[in-house]
Amino acid sequence: MIDIKSLLVIAISAMLTENFVLSRFMGICPFLGVSKKTSTAVGMGMAVTFVMTLAGIATWLIQHYILVQFHLEYMKTIVFIFVIAALVQFVEMALQRFSPALYTALGIYLPLITTNCAVLGAVLLAIDTYNYNLIETIVFNMFAAIGFTIAIILLSGVRERLEEAKIPSFMQGLPIVMISAALISIAFLGFQGLSF
Amino acid sequence: MNSIITAIVAFGAIGLAIGIILSIAAKVFEVNTDPKIGEVLDNLPGANCGGCGFAGCSACAEAIVKGEASVNACPSIDESSLSRIASIMGTEAEKTRKLVACVMCSGSNDVTVKKYEFDGTKSCLEINALNNGDKMCNFACLGYGDCVEVCKFDAITLHNTLASVDKDKCASCGMCVSVCPRNIIKLIPYDSKVYVRCSSEDKGAAMKAKCSVGCIGCGICAKNCPEEAIMVIDNHAVINQEKCVGCGICVEKCPKKIIETA
Numbered sequence: 020m021i022d023i024k025s026l027l028v029i030a031i032s033a034m035l036t037e038n039f040v041l042s043r044f045m046g047i048c049p050f051l052g053v054s055k056k057t058s059t060a061v062g063m064g065m066a067v068t069f070v071m072t073l074a075g076i077a078t079w080l081i082q083h084y085i086l087v088q089f090h091l092e093y094m095k096t097i098v099f100i101f102v103i104a105a106l107v108q109f110v111e112m113a114l115q116r117f118s119p120a121l122y123t124a125l126g127i128y129l130p131l132i133t134t135n136c137a138v139l140g141a142v143l144l145a146i147d148t149y150n151y152n153l154i155e156t157i158v159f160n161m162f163a164a165i166g167f168t169i170a171i172i173l174l175s176g177v178r179e180r181l182e183e184a185k186i187p188s189f190m191q192g193l194p195i196v197m198i199s200a201a202l203i204s205i206a207f208l209g210f211q212g213l214s215f
Numbered sequence: 216m217n218s219i220i221t222a223i224v225a226f227g228a229i230g231l232a233i234g235i236i237l238s239i240a241a242k243v244f245e246v247n248t249d250p251k252i253g254e255v256l257d258n259l260p261g262a263n264c265g266g267c268g269f270a271g272c273s274a275c276a277e278a279i280v281k282g283e284a285s286v287n288a289c290p291s292i293d294e295s296s297l298s299r300i301a302s303i304m305g306t307e308a309e310k311t312r313k314l315v316a317c318v319m320c321s322g323s324n325d326v327t328v329k330k331y332e333f334d335g336t337k338s339c340l341e342i343n344a345l346n347n348g349d350k351m352c353n354f355a356c357l358g359y360g361d362c363v364e365v366c367k368f369d370a371i372t373l374h375n376t377l378a379s380v381d382k383d384k385c386a387s388c389g390m391c392v393s394v395c396p397r398n399i400i401k402l403i404p405y406d407s408k409v410y411v412r413c414s415s416e417d418k419g420a421a422m423k424a425k426c427s428v429g430c431i432g433c434g435i436c437a438k439n440c441p442e443e444a445i446m447v448i449d450n451h452a453v454i455n456q457e458k459c460v461g462c463g464i465c466v467e468k469c470p471k472k473i474i475e476t477a
Contacts, residue, residue: 085225086225089225090221091225094222094225094226097226098226098229101229101230101233102229102233105236105237109236109237112237112240112244113244115246116243116245119246
């Protein structure tokens with residue numbers, strides 16, 4: 020029986036209270052790298068959501084039908100990296116064939132997130148730490164990625180405003196972005212108070 | 216020992232399975248990209264100036280091959296490359312008149328009257344925002360070189376705060392036309408024989424006070440033109456290059472001597 024309430028708790032905590040970027044500090048590279056403009060941030064967020072959800076399904080199946088069967092759980096890190104990379108390749112080819120519009124929309128971001136630690140982190144957390152079942156894994160991964168999207172869009176909004184702000188020269192560039200990200204992170208601490 | 220072998224076999228099997236799936240997928244999902252796109256791209260200038268209206272040379276090449284753009288979509292292309300692209304596409308290149316950019320102002324620092332002296336950032340855009348520029352004439356070239364910076368072909372130079380275009384270097388991409396805050400850079404035919412380097416819309420008397428080489432809209436050129444190719448529009452003379460035969464009478468008659476021969 021699918022327990023809606025527990026799924027909702029998983030979703031909210033993955034998205035807000037335990038936000039991947041702002042609480043767990045995973046996926047910082049794209050978070051700082053492609054948050055210059057909101058349009059690219061949205062593209063990156065879409066690509067991460069897409070890949071994270073699919074990677075959750077694929078790795079859960081591999082974990083439970085191959086690794087556990089042969090007592091190879093200790094190999095999961097390398098196998099998961101491998102599977103995620105292959106999956107992204109496959110998805111990219113399929114998209115190019117069947118949905119060129121989505122393919123061009125995601126663009127370079129799709130292959131970029133192959134080695135994103137947020138993707139690997141999400142599947143390892145879901146399978147290893149929390150020991151979720153398949154449905155829970157899908158929900159957890161999807162909302163973790165939506166949380167990532169929220170965070171990167173928020174930062175890109177701040178950065179677009181910063182473009183026009185007068186910033187002391189020693190703070191220009193990455194330093195002020197780091198500070199902005201830290202402030203957003205502190206703001207997200209407020210969600211810690213949510214209890215179910 | 217056993218567990219090592221299991222690990223190797225399992226990982227090898229996963230790798231093999233993924234390899235096979237990916238290679239099959241690569242065949243099944245193969246997208247046929249037209250080899251013509253690459254060939255056309257090789258013949259484009261590669262400056263990615265955006266003058267064609269597409270995102271860059273590769274986007275332009277794709278549009279040409281797909282038929283969304285004509286073979287001479289690129290405004291910056293030379294004749295031989297154009298004919299090569301036409302032969303790749305199997306069509307004849309239409310003959311188009313080559314255009315060049317021309318700064319429609321002759322008001323260098325020594326002939327124009329200044330409103331104020333400006334010591335800030337050297338940018339036409341900013342100075343234009345400051346009380347309509349530092350020259351009295353609102354249609355004068357500001358001469359801080361926004362167009363020089365944006366030109367990918369090094370065709371624009373500044374002399375005494377007046378930009379001028381080297382028409383042999385100009386590729387007519389139109390970048391300077393769109394960047395000029397005064398809108399005084401125009402594309403004119405390469406083989407134009409005469410042109411009026413002024414775009415002032417001020418009336419004659421007002422113009423005289425601002426600039427000694429401004430068109431006062433007297434219309435002497437228009438009256439004397441045997442081909443009726445000149446009209447005074449918005450208080451300055453405009454030459455219809457289709458009708459102009461290059462006789463040079465207007466150059467001679469102009470009291471301000473601002474009609475130039477090419």
